[in-house]
Amino acid sequence: MGLGAPTPEQVEQRAREIALIDERDPNNFTDADWDQAKRELHGESVPVAPEETEVAAAMQNEWEITPDDRGHQVTTGANDDEETVGQQLVSEGLDEATHDQMLEARRDELEQEGGII
Secondary structure (H helix, E strand, C coil), X not given: CXXXXXXXXXXXXXXHHXXXXXXXXXXXXXXXXXXXXHHHHHCCCCCCCCCCCHHHHHHHHHCCCCCCXXXXXXXXXXXXXXXXXXXXXXXXXXXXXXXXXXXXXXXXXXXXXXXXX
């Protein structure tokens, strides 16, 4: 059974956990913690912005599309670099397990220091 769409409460709980792992007060999580929690729970990856170069800008200006341009079909072969659904699920599961381990380790540290959360 999948998690489905995370609720704001789940995102908030995750943001508090991230703050705790980073050795900060979980009640004072930051916007960055919230954004990271949202990305983790929604499975979104942060897109890397392409470098804007003069060559890339010039290429956009050179392209000309006319009304009679019908384009062409391209092959859609699988790329060896792409993750399969199974690989993606395993990767997400490992990320979640790592998060849980870090959270538990931080809680153990706090318990040993006498500040149980």
